[in-house]
Amino acid sequence: MRFSTNAARLVLLFGWLGIGLSFPTFGPGLADDKGDEPKKGQNIITRDVCVIGGGASGTYAATRLRELGHSVVLVEREDHLGGHTRTYFDPAGRPIDYGVWVYSNNTDQVRFFEHFNIATTGQDFTRISQGSQRIDLRTGQSVPPPVGSLVDAMTRYTQVLLQHPYLADGWELPGPVPEDLLLPFRDFIVRYDLGPAVEVLTLYIQGLGDILDYPAVYIMKYFSFGVILGIQSGFTTSASLANIRLYEAAQTELGADALLSSTIIAAQRTDEGHNMLVSTPDGIRLIRADKLIIAIPPLLQNLEPFDLDYRESDLFAQFDYSHYYTTVLNLSGVPQDVQILNRAVDTPYNIPVLPSTYVFYPSQIPALFSGFFGGGTQNLTEEEVRAIIRDNVRQLRNAGYDVSDDPEILAYGNHSPFNLFVSSEAIATGFYRDLYSLQGQRRTWYTGAAWHAHDSAALWQFTERLLQRVIAD
Known part of the structure; x- marks a missing residue:
């Protein structure tokens, strides 16, 4: 020794x-x-x-x-x-979760909340009744939605995922490791014609960096069968809407x-x-x-x-790792019934170019949004993250939103190092x-x-x- x-x-x-x-x-x-x-x-x-x-x-x-x-x-x-887990409380004491947001459902999740007598509820997605606005936050240019059948693509993805049930339990992989798991995600997308589903897949697995270059197994681990069930039947969150409790x-x-x-x-x-x-x-x-x-x-x-x-x-x-940051900010010029998705006009599957914001999601408090930011493999300072987010917000002016030139960032969280990965x-x-x-x-x-x-x-x-x-x- x-x-x-x-x-x-x-x-x-x-x-x-x-x-x-x-x-x-x-x-x-x-x-x-x-x-x-x-x-x-x-x-x-x-x-x-x-x-x-x-x-x-x-x-x-x-x-x-x-x-x-x-x-x-x-x-x-x-x-x-x-x-x-991060929760921001406004001056009136109203909460916004801007770290861990929702929970997939299993018996251990139920028991853990019950142990502390904390009530839970299903996540309410009705705040985005008008859907997603896809905007390239480098320019403010509108980006069209994905082409093709999302349902068919997600069905194909689910069928592949079900061939590897051990992924739900950890990293005890069979030997030899199946080829599908080792493919770069870009090749995995082509093999199973998943183009129409890439936007949804990437929306639920933020923080992974340049996602097309990752081994497909990481996407399958993060966008798991539990996530699919959550999308279908609902995720769980604390009834107080403050997961920090x-x-x-x-x-x-x-x-x-x-x-x-x-x-x-x-x-x-x-x-x-x-x-x-x-x-x-x-x-x-x-x-x-x-x-x-x-x-x-x-x-x-x-x-x-x-x-x-x-x-x-x-x-x-x-291990290598990615960098991920979360914020709460005031976007008083953006309607409360939409979310802003950052999509690039000139990349495969319109994946946003990092470092940048992934999404601005409306909270239950008027004008306040959660902002989720990917740094990729770049370790940014708080000042750098805030500067890029403010620039992203300013580009919304080109998309027709009357936002401030100096948007107020009310809360900031650094979640780095985030996803640990190997080749x-x-x-x-x-x-x-x-x-x-x-x-x-x-x-x-x-x-x-x-x-x-x-x-x-x-x-x-x-x-x-x-x-x-x-x-x-």
Whole structure:
């Protein structure tokens, strides 16, 4: 086993804190302002399981494990739980969800909301009764709708998707990996004559970057059979129209077991258990946990403190990722019964050129819209994203809308790194097989979108199955 820079730093930090790896002792480095040393063990958190990350997967894992009788500590770098879930409240207290918007339907989604006594409802799409206005937001030019039968194209897509039911459960692909899954999406479209459906497919899988170059399996993972069922029978959302309430309730339930605004700075993972130093607003503390669940994007820059071995480092280094941003903005010159779709006049299937806005969607509050923005593989600053969105809005003047030259952006969310992906070649040679083989190694398990898909309900289902393995080990 390599003795990494992290391992060396861990030893130094433990030494600085005066914490022995087997029996904790404290030296004067932990003395309080009065010069008194803390009582032995008061800066040590001992739990059955430590969960890293308080997004959809991590929050579900922590609350569910507690429900099943296991002690838990959750470490989250933000000052709140919820991950990609963002809710804006206007001055009157009315909410707009501008991150996670709707949920596909399964038993774990129903149970999770019921656990916190949060009522749900079907998503109301009647606000766009006049449909979509397709506009090239580079120029304001109107773009015609797709040609051909959407129903027939979606039927063909669904028939292909049903040939690969394992995609609904994760990334346990058969060997050899079927050719259809490895095709660039542009070739997959041609093979199955999906041109009329590309607009709908891309509308529901925003944030993936230059979508035509992705292996088709990523589109099939994101536009899943669960999404198809949601389109047909309705998606679910919170009855309050504020999805953040779910995570506020979870945060209240977890209480002191949720370490917010906190990060792991060094870790020692072994087959017997884990020692982790965590930086919290109250100072550095030691977490001792029998098992570890990592629910953050498995990128080297995120997992560097966790003393990765060569195999883990090699796999995580292969991931690339896209950038995705969301906003709430005032578009008082745009009717509340339409959505503005960004479509390009000069690209295959009128796919918008990134970085740019995907769609402006009307909220239940007059004049306020959610704006969803794709950065592709470009890591943009907030100022750059805001500038491009404002320019996109200004182009609506050329389309006949009386919008402001300086539209007000009321809320902003950066969801990067968003979709983690690898090449078709890596998938074909067993990347996901090797990735999944890490589950349980060194008493560490993983969950989150990179291990399944960007679908909260699907991730809760995936995490529920994973927890059964964690508990059984």
